[in-house]
Amino acid sequence: MNEELIHPKELPFQLYEVLDTESLLKRARFEEHNKETFDAILETANKIATEKFATHNAKADANEPTFDGKDVHMIPEVKEAFDAYAEAGFMAGRYDFDEGGMQLPETIMMACSGYFMAANPSSAGYPFLTVAAANVIRNFAGSQLTEKFMPRMLSGEFTGTMALTEPHAGSSLADIRTHAVPADDGNYRIKGSKLYISGGEHQLSNNIVHLVLAKIQGAPAGVKGISLFVVPKFRLDEQGQPGQRNDVALAGLIHKMGYRGTTSTALSFGENDDCHGYLVGEPHQGLKYMFLMMNEARIGVGFGAAMIGYSGYQYSLAYAKDRTQGRLPPNNAPTDPATEIINHGDVKRMLLAQKSYVEGAMSLCLYAARLVDDINTAESGELKQETGELLDLLTPVVKSWPSEFGPKANDLAIQVLGGAGYTREYPVEQCWRDNRLNPIHEGTNGIQALDLLTRKLWQANGAGLKTLQQRIMQDFEKASGDNCQLLIKSTLKYLQQLMPLIPKLGQALQGDKQPELLANATCFMNVFSSLVMSWIWIRQANVAEKALENCEAADKNYYLGKIQAAKYYVNWELPLIQRDLGILNDLDASCSEMQPDWF
């Protein structure tokens, strides 16, 4: 039903009109690029996503991978898609030219990934995980390991995984039991069980490179004793080719409610005491390395949630323009023809809410990607520093807001389709099932709220918050249009309630009201993220309002839609934080007082 994965104006609007991505061309790292090379890579992503990924999204969901006790089997389209992605050079898109990369900005690479996530999040999982694992190796593993593994991962010859979770240790990685014993060859022998490892087994590549968290014998208890290891499925021979099978075994496949095309695995390391692992960086620094990459992974989760949400939105929009049902005055005689359901007020509401969620989430994540570019390439050290603090502060929001509101959008898409939406004959229920993973992985949204309230807010003496405030106020000063002025007024009313609350919460965190406040951390996330999202929407509305003064007739509707979505967000979603402000001000104890035995 959808002709395009993404509205043809959406990414150009976000990239060039809102984020001024062209300004990156002035930086040394990107000086060999121009808008045409950016557009060409975006067009390639769109083409491969449309032709190789979208085409088997439903089929991969209906035919999940199987394990016959020896090998994992999946539909052949997944490998075709993986190979097309790798061949087009996307794996190495962000890397230096001399590493075989395209030296492209994060902002552009993230936008490219949007096509793949909108088309088929499960099949996109394999290359995305490989890129993430390669990045950890490149940053922390030292030249020997990097030379062995990274080029083959970037070419798509090897794939990668992140093996963190264990059956008894998910959110609490401090408690992992997988351990590593030094061996005579200078490497380690790994032993333990890992669970929910995405892409942990398949036949898409010649080798699978697991990045495994484990404790070296005798290491300190807790997070300070965790190290990181490269553990390949096949050890490399002297020519660097996959040789002897390493002692890593698939214990079983996990059957998920969604994201079914990506294998989720239980893995056993060292059942025969012969699992070779290669230490990444220094001993006991594993969790630090992982967390240094976490910003990137969390932006990726947020953006994936936004794009799955977007996909459902586009489908329900097309359906609502086509499906007729009921009548509206003045043409409401039984003999009048039925109207398209998009004309009903409540359907408009459900579509506009979706638009505000998914285009808001996309805009937020692309903003975060732009911050990564500034951290990597800004010329002033000061700008790098302040941008780093801002990104740290925003990361919990970037991960959790889209992963809350993307599934909400998918839920509304089902409702717009009604009975049809409840069936597997239509794609929106798969979107919901796929997206439901995002509030859980890479740190549950509950943990994101705690991270924001107890750590990120106070980091570097609140430097991130100061930068955020400055940027919000700068943007508000620039937004002089009538619509934006009204939206800014409403937003400032709440921002002025939040700011004096923050020191009060800081005191509570140190005092005996800490349990009450921690149980209400999600309220703080609601307030903070909803104000951030109002700002993100006002940024878009401001561009649209200005563009309307002088745009081509064909673009007018697009900009009017942006302004209306901003109005919806600020008028309908932002005022919900009145509840949360009240609870935080009262340090309400309804949740913390509850006792396990009272349930």
Place this chain on the structure above:
Amino acid sequence: MNEELIHPKELPFQLYEVLDTESLLKRARFEEHNKETFDAILETANKIATEKFATHNAKADANEPTFDGKDVHMIPEVKEAFDAYAEAGFMAGRYDFDEGGMQLPETIMMACSGYFMAANPSSAGYPFLTVAAANVIRNFAGSQLTEKFMPRMLSGEFTGTMALTEPHAGSSLADIRTHAVPADDGNYRIKGSKLYISGGEHQLSNNIVHLVLAKIQGAPAGVKGISLFVVPKFRLDEQGQPGQRNDVALAGLIHKMGYRGTTSTALSFGENDDCHGYLVGEPHQGLKYMFLMMNEARIGVGFGAAMIGYSGYQYSLAYAKDRTQGRLPPNNAPTDPATEIINHGDVKRMLLAQKSYVEGAMSLCLYAARLVDDINTAESGELKQETGELLDLLTPVVKSWPSEFGPKANDLAIQVLGGAGYTREYPVEQCWRDNRLNPIHEGTNGIQALDLLTRKLWQANGAGLKTLQQRIMQDFEKASGDNCQLLIKSTLKYLQQLMPLIPKLGQALQGDKQPELLANATCFMNVFSSLVMSWIWIRQANVAEKALENCEAADKNYYLGKIQAAKYYVNWELPLIQRDLGILNDLDASCSEMQPDWF
């Protein structure tokens, strides 16, 4: 993991302590009953639900019915469960003794149905649909049709369906195209297509009795031309036995995201021009008959949503008491043992929210069932009248609030389980998928909001609203405990904002701001239903607060939990309506202004 389908104290609390169901024993209709017979039937329901329904809930989900072009096949446990239900007499539980029934109150029958819905909503669908169809026949079909079909439906020999929706006509039944032509034998020949007909084909019974909406040739356009027909799969021979196959054919099975055990069918009537249909009651009155039964069906949907929500809540609660993860002060050294996750504030929040949603929804639906008993058996005509108006007003809330918040509870249950909750190895994702149907069928929740705002609120000059207000105030006057006093104060603050708003909305409905208001109908539903739910929770908290003065030690925790859930509801959920009150007061136009071309 759950030992009990429903906490052993929950239904006795709702039935005897909150609703005083024993007071019904004074009425002539129930005078042969006593608390022991009520308890015996509840125990039977619990036993059959536990032994025959719960045991194949996951299996029926994983093995949905298949159609080989001739017959529909399903796992044999479904028929065993159906037969056990019918044999125990539940089909006829509400009917007169001389009809072979048990002459039980609706309140008790609804409570019984709770066990089946908690155990296995898909398999419960077949008997529940049969009971609903039998009820329509009994009330409107005249003695000849009733005698032929009803007893065999109540014995479980025949099953029933409601065949309303057509491929092009779901919410808008006015547009159905199925038609009926009078035949020489005094009956009708039916022709048309129906879609999403639950239980439309299977081999559980000797015959399937379809209740089909169709238009008699030459009938007026719109809803005024719709008639209702009994259309059996097999026509009855002279002995009343299923004989010749009627011209009703299964066009195909629909594949749903949940509720997979209940067949959803596309049916063709009269492909060979030989589909015999028997008119129910008068011509052109079909929709009226259906709507007279709608209160019952909608309470059933609400209660089902509550119970599926409850089922997920119970599982996630048991999981949270068992699963350990992380540490809490003062035992938060890495060497301390991990704590059960129920002790973390954010997990408490997710469990307490679930409790407030599902036990609140159960209580609301049982209250509605009690209103049905009062309508059917109250001795004063005035009480019957006013109760009827109250039930009409509450019905949109009873259908839609549980079906919004039951799935929300299931969503939180998934989140409590984390990665495990996302897998099909655990039951909570099935709960969510099953429950997602409830906001859609029996009138979408958007349509319920319109029904409340544009019709039910004003019916009989607002008599329902007056009765509701009186009952709320009576209950508030009785609730003298300290906790209840605080909750009442918070609730009245919002109630006092709603009441003056209502006449203002009435004026807007008549004027040129109607489109703005209709697009905001869901905000009115939020305000109205959240105030109703606060009242429902205060009713429970009041009973609990009084019981605490003098209860057995073993029950103390249960009552404390009720009070805490009421606090949670009023402190956390009710204040969200500040947003909705603002939008309604402003007649906000964010949604109504949006134009289809702007998306």
